[in-house]
Amino acid sequence: MYDHNLAKSVVENDVKFQCEGVNVYYGESHAIKDVNVDLLDKTVTAFIGPSGCGKSTFLRCLNRMNDTIDICRVTGGMKLDGEDIYDRKVDPVQLRARVGMVFQKPNPFPKSIYDNVAYGPRIHGLTSKKSELDEIVESSLRKAAIWNEVKDRLHAPGTGLSGGQQQRLCIARAIATSPEVLLMDEPCSALDPIATAQVEELIDELRESFSVVIVTHSMQQAARVSQKTAFFHLGVMVEYDETTKIFTNPTDQRTQDYITGRFG
Amino acid sequence: MGNMDNGPHIVSAFDEELMGIRAKLAEMGGLAEQMLSDAIEGVERRDIALCEQVIGRDRRLDRLEQETEEQVIRLIALRAPVASDLRLLVASMKMSTTLERVGDLSKSIARRGLDLSRDKPLPITASIARMGREAQRQLSEALDAFVSRDVEAAIAVWRRDVEIDALYNAVFRELITYMMEDPRTITLGSHGLFIAKNLERIGDHATHLAELTYYVAEGEPLTEERPRGPRGYGDGGTSSPAPQTDAGPDAGAESED
Numbered sequence: 001m002y003d004h005n006l007a008k009s010v011v012e013n014d015v016k017f018q019c020e021g022v023n024v025y026y027g028e029s030h031a032i033k034d035v036n037v038d039l040l041d042k043t044v045t046a047f048i049g050p051s052g053c054g055k056s057t058f059l060r061c062l063n064r065m066n067d068t069i070d071i072c073r074v075t076g077g078m079k080l081d082g083e084d085i086y087d088r089k090v091d092p093v094q095l096r097a098r099v100g101m102v103f104q105k106p107n108p109f110p111k112s113i114y115d116n117v118a119y120g121p122r123i124h125g126l127t128s129k130k131s132e133l134d135e136i137v138e139s140s141l142r143k144a145a146i147w148n149e150v151k152d153r154l155h156a157p158g159t160g161l162s163g164g165q166q167q168r169l170c171i172a173r174a175i176a177t178s179p180e181v182l183l184m185d186e187p188c189s190a191l192d193p194i195a196t197a198q199v200e201e202l203i204d205e206l207r208e209s210f211s212v213v214i215v216t217h218s219m220q221q222a223a224r225v226s227q228k229t230a231f232f233h234l235g236v237m238v239e240y241d242e243t244t245k246i247f248t249n250p251t252d253q254r255t256q257d258y259i260t261g262r263f264g
Numbered sequence: 265m266g267n268m269d270n271g272p273h274i275v276s277a278f279d280e281e282l283m284g285i286r287a288k289l290a291e292m293g294g295l296a297e298q299m300l301s302d303a304i305e306g307v308e309r310r311d312i313a314l315c316e317q318v319i320g321r322d323r324r325l326d327r328l329e330q331e332t333e334e335q336v337i338r339l340i341a342l343r344a345p346v347a348s349d350l351r352l353l354v355a356s357m358k359m360s361t362t363l364e365r366v367g368d369l370s371k372s373i374a375r376r377g378l379d380l381s382r383d384k385p386l387p388i389t390a391s392i393a394r395m396g397r398e399a400q401r402q403l404s405e406a407l408d409a410f411v412s413r414d415v416e417a418a419i420a421v422w423r424r425d426v427e428i429d430a431l432y433n434a435v436f437r438e439l440i441t442y443m444m445e446d447p448r449t450i451t452l453g454s455h456g457l458f459i460a461k462n463l464e465r466i467g468d469h470a471t472h473l474a475e476l477t478y479y480v481a482e483g484e485p486l487t488e489e490r491p492r493g494p495r496g497y498g499d500g501g502t503s504s505p506a507p508q509t510d511a512g513p514d515a516g517a518e519s520e521d
Contacts, residue, residue, distance in 0.1 A: 249482075256270070260346060261275060
């Protein structure tokens with residue numbers, strides 16, 4: 001009951017994302033305030049916090065999704081493997097192949113299951129041969145734990161799958177380009193408990209090869225899947241620590257109040 | 265994280281359930297204290313009725329322990345508590361077990377009190393009673409520290425256990441001396457030894473309660489080295505025939521009942 005080291009320690013993992021003094025503004029409003037954090041490789045990091053606390057905003061900075069919002073301005077340093085992702089030389093499209101994303105609602109393209117997964121490898125020119133592409137599609141679907149359910153109907157529309165299957169299809173699509181980091185914005189909020197468990201199992205497997213950053217409203221989910229947890233409140237990263245520490249003995253009173261359900 | 269003032273939960277039923285568990289623990293604490301003080305008084309005053317009362321009250325304590333455990337398990341299953349709530353619940357479960365054991369030890373003292381009362385007076389009853397009052401004080405201060413989340417008071421209890429240990433060593437030597445002088449006192453003396461050992465164990469349980477209070481408040485174990493009295497039972501007295509290991513008078517002390 002006392003040993004915080006029982007959980008597999010990840011402290012010795014390399015830093016994947018180094019964020020320093022990150023500030024985000026939407027027009028006049030200051031959404032993220034001076035966030036400093038090192039996200040680790042081969043580690044699941046969970047962002048938790050009440051609605052509007054900036055956790056999704058911060059997540060979206062990591063693959064420059066916020067570029068698409070005109071009034072959004074990001075300052076500070078965000079380095080992926082030591083390289084500033086906001087440098088003018090960086091192509092956001094290439095960046096997003098390295099830093100994939102899965103959204104809250106499953107959003108398969110209105111195409112076949114096969115084409116959903118093949119889309120990324122095709123536009124990034126990752127393969128030249130049909131057989132290679134077939135392989136990528138199959139291995140991605142396998143990693144996303146949906147292969148057995150769809151292997152007989154790869155050319156059926158992706159939108160015809162159930163919600164949980166669609167979400168796993170989107171995860172297969174996200175990992176088809178072999179990203180280094182996978183961002184997940186509440187990937188299970190539209191799923192039932194079984195599909196949620198499947199996605200959580202998947203997240204744990206993905207950790208072998210990628211760094212995963214997940215935003216979740218479910219504190220239990222954060223506790224279950226992550227090794228590191230960051231708590232955001234009012235645009236500030238209040239606390240960032242080992243997940244076990246956060247859920248047994250948080251340092252900050254605000255974290256304590258939030259996770260024990262005492263806010264408000 | 266120190267003494268945090270935790271406000272109410274958004275889900276008020278959770279607070280009510282936590283209150284319910286605290287109430288159970290308070291009742292258990294009160295009962296255990298009462299049983300201990302009555303057992304000591306029963307031994308001291310050779311009061312058979314009082315000793316029998318103590319023995320009868322143990323059942324209530326057992327039932328409270330079971331109820332507390334059920335409630336804690338229910339809360340863990342239904343509310344998925346974390347952080348301070350989780351620590352409180354885990355500590356509550358351990359506390360109820362500890363208090364139940366204090367009750368068992370008190371009951372065992374009362375049983376021996378019955379035997380002692382039917383025999384001729386044991387010459388060192390006063391020393392045992394003094395030790396009993398020290399154990400009582402430790403128990404009640406450990407319980408107060410828990411209720412008021414007073415970390416300093418808990419640490420004080422934790423440090424003071426060495427005093428009971430010293431008293432135990434003294435009682436032990438005294439009884440051994442009597443028994444050596446007059447083998448006819450061996451039966452009585454053995455009862456006295458077990459009573460003293462039980463009181464010493466109650467002191468340890470009070471220390472454990474203090475550790476739990478510290479854990480609930482601080483989120484970390486109390487890891488400092490606890491002060492210890494001299495090893496062995498003779499306070500360094502080389503002429504003492506006391507056993508050199510803990511195995512001697514300990515054996516069987518906990519397994520009775």
